Amino acid sequence: MIPPGKENLPDLIRLKGDERVxxxxxxxVRSAERAAEELEDDSDFWEVRGYGTWCVFERESGAFLGICGFMERPDGRGVALxxxxxxxxxxxxxxxxAAxxxxxxxxxAGLRRIIAxxxxxxxxxxxxxxxxxxxLAGEFRNQGHRMLLFQSLAGS
Structure with missing residues (x-):
């Protein structure tokens, strides 16, 4: 698994700009500019951590399906799938x-606890x-929505 590259930017812009996704x-949703910034952030995250987000493609057709991987949650809850x-x-x-x-x-890769x-x-x-x-490991509210926190512990 490797990070997305600049060749994936057009697909990422379409995906991240789509309200349905x-x-x-x-x-x-992200602007094209923000999607490009996130691509750079994802590459940096991989370089530092050795894991991150990658593109998902269909095996047979090679069609771009989306993204999957990890990010550090900005709210301090941990590394999230x-x-x-x-x-x-x-x-x-x-x-x-993919998940x-x-x-x-x-x-x-050494992550003991992974949340989602x-x-x-x-x-x-x-x-x-x-x-x-x-x-299920908890819940919280974000922008008026009830959010459910899930976890996976290594060895469980």
Missing amino acids: FGWMLHG RYALWPECRGKGFARE RAALAFGHR VARDENIASRAVLTDIGMT
Whole structure:
């Protein structure tokens, strides 16, 4: 797993600028400029930490499906698993496969505790997190939304 490169920027701009995808994410949709800044941040994060966010592609077609990986939550809750795939990918197992692989990679990379956050009303994301073995560990409110905090502990 390697970080996205500049060749992925057009796909990242489309994904991160789409309300159907990034409307669910922390800080919402991104401008093209912000998506480019985040690409640089992701590369730096990989260089320092040895893990981060990567692009997800369909094996057969090579089509860009979205992103998956890790970020340090700005609220200090820890390193979080995150994923964002096109709505057309729903129900096909891509998010589960990517999230499961990321979780295993993160624990192999030495992360003892990995968290994930989902809005209470995001049933699909909650199902993915539960299906890959993450457990509910708390909740909080963010911008008027009830947020659920999940965790995975190495060796559990």
